[in-house]
Amino acid sequence: MMASERAEIESAAALWLERMRGPVQDSAVAARFDAWIAEDPRHVESYARMASLWQSEGLARAACATRAGNDNGGEHEDAEGGPRARAYRRWFGLVAGLASLAAAVPLAQGLFAPTHTYEAPWGTTREIALSDGSHIQLSGGSRLSVRLTPWSREAELEKGEAFFDVAHEALRGFAVEAEGARVEVLGTAFDIDVLAGGRREVRVYRGLVEVAGASGAWRLPAGTGLILDGAHVRSLEGIGGDRPGWLDGWFDAQDTRLDRLVERLNRTSRIPVVLDDPQLGELRVTGRFEMDSPQEIVETLAAIHDLSWSREEGRYRIGRP
Known part of the structure; x- marks a missing residue:
């Protein structure tokens, strides 16, 4: 690959890196980025090097040098285009710093990381x-x-x-x-x-x-x-705490459908719970349930809605009396 072609790819990678740093991207921009990445394996390699450089000490030194150069020539820049031109030149210098450093940084590990x-x-x-x-x-x-x-x-x-x-x-x-x-x-x-x-x-x-x-x-x-x-x-609204209750073995039901509670209970219970009649799933429940005590929950649900329950064939069954 010729030096001019490498410089062009690395400049494009640096520009894409800056553009993709935002938390949420426009779908059209993301599609263009995906197309650019898929276009050439060298694009993937260059972007990976830029990513590893972004917060590196080398980049910090390059950015400082660029700022120092801009400060020394401030009056000349003012004459040539004002704040927008100065901002562009600062960014161009940063891109140049990234491109000049890229060749010295090894390809990031796990570039083609599996799922x-x-x-x-x-x-x-x-x-x-x-x-x-x-x-x-x-x-x-x-x-x-x-x-x-x-x-x-x-x-x-x-x-x-x-x-x-x-x-x-x-x-x-x-x-x-x-x-x-x-x-x-x-x-x-x-x-x-x-x-x-x-x-x-x-x-x-x-x-x-x-x-x-x-x-x-x-x-x-x-x-x-x-x-x-x-x-x-x-x-x-009103979601409190720093983590969901199920991590601590609890489920908070607020006018929750019975089949939703049963589904949640079955994720943690080693003994599955089944509803004999699917229509029972439409019943509503409110309360705080300790998921480590499935039989107590089954007993409580049966009492709340005047239902029957039994344990047979390795499962809890809830049905009508």
């Missing part, structure tokens, strides 16, 4: 520590896939519930796909629950989250949440 899939069996929970410092808790019956690259952090919650405590990074956002909804952050703590029928619930415990679905996009600060159920969207 890792994690599962938590029914009746258990699982903790996952990612290489970027983020931590994820999976509830029972959940499956999650994660892929970390030098320029992105992507996950997909295929089923179940997961609590994400995302390490903050200025360069790479963290995005989670969940049944057609996309949650994007830089560094925060939030919970996603994928329920039967495609219902998705998002709750934010720290930071700011952007949720995008078929019917729109929403920005959720800490203490709020969102329920996406088909075309229906409902906001959640």
Whole structure:
């Protein structure tokens, strides 16, 4: 590759790096970036080098040198175009600094990082520590896939519930796909629950989250949440604490459908709970339930709604008297 061609690729990589540093990108911009990355393996390599350089000591020295040069020639710059021209020249100098340093930095490890899939069996929970410092808790019956690259952090919650405590990074956002909804952050703590029928619930415990679905996009600060159920969207308020109750073995039901509570209970209980009549799932429940005591919960639910229950064939059954 000729030097001029290498310089052109590295300049483009540096410009894309700056553009993609924002927490949420316009879909058209993201599509152009994906096309540029896929166009040539050298684009991937150059972008990875720029990413590793962004917060390096070498870049800091280059940026300081660029600022010093601009300060020494300030009067000349004022005459040539004012603040906008000065800002452009400062950025151009930074890009030049990145490009000049890129050749000296090895390609980031894990450039073509594989997708890792994690599962938590029914009746258990699982903790996952990612290489970027983020931590994820999976509830029972959940499956999650994660892929970390030098320029992105992507996950997909295929089923179940997961609590994400995302390490903050200025360069790479963290995005989670969940049944057609996309949650994007830089560094925060939030919970996603994928329920039967495609219902998705998002709750934010720290930071700011952007949720995008078929019917729109929403920005959720800490203490709020969102329920996406088909075309229906409902906001959640008053979410307290720094983590969801299920991590500590509790479930807070607020006018919750009985089948929702049973689904949640089955994620942690080693003895499954079934409803003899699906219509019983429409009954509503309010209360705080200790998920480590499934038989007590079954007894309580039967008492609240005047139902019968039994334990047979390795499961709890709830039905009509």
